[in-house]
Amino acid sequence: MSRTPLHPTREQIELPMVLDCLSDPIRLAIVYQLAQQERVSSELCCGDFSGLAGKSNLAYHFAKLRECGLMLTRVAGTNRFMRLRREDLDARFPGLLDAVINSAAKDADRLQLWPECEVVQGE
Amino acid sequence: MSRTPLHPTREQIELPMVLDCLSDPIRLAIVYQLAQQERVSSELCCGDFSGLAGKSNLAYHFAKLRECGLMLTRVAGTNRFMRLRREDLDARFPGLLDAVINSAAKDADRLQLWPECEVVQGE
DNA sequence: CCCTATGTTCAACGTTTATTGAACTATTGA
DNA sequence: TCAATAGTTCAATAAACGTTGAACATAGGG
Numbered sequence: 001m002s003r004t005p006l007h008p009t010r011e012q013i014e015l016p017m018v019l020d021c022l023s024d025p026i027r028l029a030i031v032y033q034l035a036q037q038e039r040v041s042s043e044l045c046c047g048d049f050s051g052l053a054g055k056s057n058l059a060y061h062f063a064k065l066r067e068c069g070l071m072l073t074r075v076a077g078t079n080r081f082m083r084l085r086r087e088d089l090d091a092r093f094p095g096l097l098d099a100v101i102n103s104a105a106k107d108a109d110r111l112q113l114w115p116e117c118e119v120v121q122g123e
Numbered sequence: 124m125s126r127t128p129l130h131p132t133r134e135q136i137e138l139p140m141v142l143d144c145l146s147d148p149i150r151l152a153i154v155y156q157l158a159q160q161e162r163v164s165s166e167l168c169c170g171d172f173s174g175l176a177g178k179s180n181l182a183y184h185f186a187k188l189r190e191c192g193l194m195l196t197r198v199a200g201t202n203r204f205m206r207l208r209r210e211d212l213d214a215r216f217p218g219l220l221d222a223v224i225n226s227a228a229k230d231a232d233r234l235q236l237w238p239e240c241e242v243v244q245g246e
Numbered sequence: 247c248c249c250t251a252t253g254t255t256c257a258a259c260g261t262t263t264a265t266t267g268a269a270c271t272a273t274t275g276a
Numbered sequence: 277t278c279a280a281t282a283g284t285t286c287a288a289t290a291a292a293c294g295t296t297g298a299a300c301a302t303a304g305g306g
Contacts, residue, residue, distance in 0.1 A: 015226050015234065016146050023143035024264085046283060057265055059284055078273045078282045093226035095218055103138050103216035111138065147294085169253060180295055182254055201252045201303045 006066070010088040013069035018093065021068040022100055025111060026052050027061050031070060032113050034084045035101045043074070043081040128189055128196045133211040136192035141216065144191040145223055148234060149175050150184050154193060155236050157207045158224045166197070166204035 022028055029052055037044050049058055062082070065071045069088065074081045089097045104111055145151055152175055160167050172181055185205070188194045192211065197204045212220045227234055 015223075015230055016148050016151060019142050019151075019223070020146035023139050023146055025139050026264090028139060028142075047281095053264095054266070055283070056267075056285080060264075063284090080283070093222065093229075095222040096226055099216065099218040099222045100138075100142070103219055106215075107138055149294090170251090176294095177296070178253070179255080179297075183294075186254090203253065 007072060007085075008067065008069045010069075010092060013085075013088060013092050015093060017068040018070060018089070018096075021064055021070055024061070024064075026057075027065055027070075028100075028104055028111065029113055030061060030065060031084065032101060032104050032111075034071060034082065035097075038084060038086060043083045045079045045081050128186075128198075130189055130195060130208075131192045133192075133214060136208075136211060136215050138216060140191040141193060141212075141219075144187055144193055147184070147187075149180075150188055150193075151223075151227055151234065152236055153184060153188060154207065155224060155227050155234075157194060157205065158220075161207060161209060166206045168202045168204050 022031060030049055033049065034044060046055075046058060046062065052058065053061070062071075062073070062080075066073055069085055071082050072085050074083075084097070086097065104113060108114070145154060153172055156172065157167060169178075169181060169185065175181065176184070185194075185196070185203075189196055192208055194205050195208050197206075207220070209220065227236060231237070
C-alpha cells in the first residue's frame with residue numbers, strides 16, 4: 001500500500017479530465033458530499049461513502065478523482081481522509097466547481113444526492 | 124434524412140450528460156467556437172468545423188451535443204446551422220457554461236482552441 | 247435532369263469504462 | 277500475538293465510446 005497517493009500539481013489539472021470525472025453520477029455525488037463538508041471545514045473518509053457503491057468500486061472512483069486533481073487524500077493510520085482541492089480548482093477554473101455544485105444541488109433529487117442522510121458524523 | 128433533429132426539452136437536460144459531453148476535446152472545441160459566434164449573434168454550420176475531425180466523426184459529435192441539450196440544429200436547405208442553447212443552459216445550470224468556456228479560453232493553447240484560424244466567415 | 251455539395255447513417259473496429267468479488271496490505275486494539 | 281477494521285489491487289466481464297470509410301439522402305445550380 002503506497003503511503004501517500006500521487007496527486008497532479010495544480011498546473012497539471014486538465015479541464016477535460018475534470019469534466020469527465022464530474023460526469024459520473026457516483027463521482028459527482030462524492031464531490032457534492034465533500035463540498036458539504038467544506039462548509040464545516042472537515043474531511044470525510046472512504047467509509048462515509050459506503051451508501052454510494054461497494055468498497056472496491058469506491059476505491060476506483062476515488063483514484064479517478066485524485067488523478068484528475070479534484071480531491072486530495074491524506075493517509076492517517078488505517079483511514080484515508082479526503083477533501084476537495086478547492087484552491088487549486090478555483091485558481092485553474094474560476095467559478096467552475098461552484099457552478100457544478102450549485103447545479104447539482106438544484107437537481108439533488110434527480111441526482112439522488114442526499115448527503116444529510118448518508119453523512120453522519122460528529123461522534 | 125429526418126427534417127428536424129430531435130432536441131430534449133429544457134427540463135430534460137441532465138447535468139451528468141452535459142458534463143460528459145463537454146469532457147471530449149473535440150466537442151469542447153465545437154462548443155467553444157459556438158460561444159465565440161454568440162458574440163456576433165451568428166450561427167455556424169457543420170463545414171465550419173472541418174478542421175477538428177472528419178465529416179462522419181463530426182456528425183457523431185454533433186448528435187451528442189444535440190441529444191444532451193447543449194446545442195440546437197436548424198435545417199436550412201442543404202445546410203445545418205447550429206447554436207448554443209444558452210438560455211436553457213443558463214436557466215438549468217447558472218454560470219456553468221460561462222465557467223467552462225472561460226476555463227477553456229484560459230487553456231486555449233493547451234486545448235488547441237484556435238477559433239479565429241478555423242472559423243472564416245462573412246462572405 | 248444530372249452533378250455536386252452538404253451532411254447523416256451504418257457497420258466495423260479497437261479502446262476505454264464501470265462494476266464485481268476475491269485476494270491482499272497495513273494499522274489498530276484486545 | 278491475533279483478529280478485526282479500513283482500504284487497495286487485481287482479473288474478469290459487459291457495456292459504452294470514439295474513429296473510420298462506404299453508402300446513403302437531400303437540396304441547389306448548371
